[in-house]
Amino acid sequence: MTLFLETLIGGLLAGTMYSLVAIGFVLIYKASGVFNFAQGSILLFSALLFVTLLEAGIPFALALIPTIAAIAIMAVLIEWWVLRPLTNRSAMTLFMATLGLSYVVEGVAQGAMGANVHALDIGIPDLPIFVGDLLISQFDLVAAITAIALVAILALIFDRTRIGISLRAVADDTRAALSVGINLNRIWQIVWTVAGITGLVAGLLWGARQGVQFSLSLVVLKALPVLIIGGFTSIFGAIIGGLIVGASENLAEAYIGPYIGGGITSWFAYFLALLFLFIRPTGIFGERTIQRV
Secondary structure, three states, X not given: OHHHHHHXXXXXXXXXXXXXXXXXXXXXXXXXXXXXXXXXXXXXXXXXXXXXXXXXXXXXXXXXHHHHHHHHHHHHHHHHHHHHHHOOOOHHHHHHHHHHHHHHHHHHHHHHHOOOOEOOOOOXXXXXXXXXOEEEEHHHHHHHHHHHHHHHHHHHHHHHOHHHHHHHHHHHOHHHXXXXXXXXXXXXXXXXXXXXXXXXXXXXXXXXXXXXXXXXXXXXXXXXXXXXXXXXXXXXXXXXXXXXXXXXXXXXXXXXXHHHOOOHHHOHHHHHHXXXXXXXXXXXXXXXXXXXX
């Protein structure tokens, strides 16, 4: 039972790391209906810029300021040069635009900051914490608390502020939002900035664990099962989806892996997502699309 609980808790805590990446996708998809394939590249760019500033001798807190400013400038440029010219185009056109954008962002990051692996220390030691007989990773626990705090902040922004109300209006009905004077372009800029800051948080946590390197952008691939399971339009669903993915792949590796040679964590989440596509294509908290003909 101790092994089961340790495996389950470890998986749940690790799943919050996937959720942090998935939240960025959800924010942009809710506001614009765009599946932003460039989210991983933006995550990489922000983490790489931050660690480069640290290596230049800039203190941790001060390095956040130019990094967030760069994310905001990138969001404005993306809205000007990519989203605005493609307004009212098909979802596939927008997806292909973000796919191309991902390579542009990675190329700019590599050209400006190099392709070396950077070690990142954010002050969270990966030490074991004993709760009775249970062993819990301190790093995973802090990452889980960070994810919960970030979701709480986003929930307050969406529910309590004028910007949040505008974001929800755009997500519910873009045409109606435009008719009451909501500036769609400004909303897109804000959403991409918030998604970029979310990606920065995820990038710092992932970078502290495996180093800031260009394979960091591939972490978005693990966010796909999280989105399919939780739903593309729900921030809370991203959290639940991440918990399900983290816990299920850990338990599968521990209890099924020994019988089939291991390596389950690399593909089990996608198998689980495939099952959800058969059972509930919109995800647990996804919104069903109703079309009138």
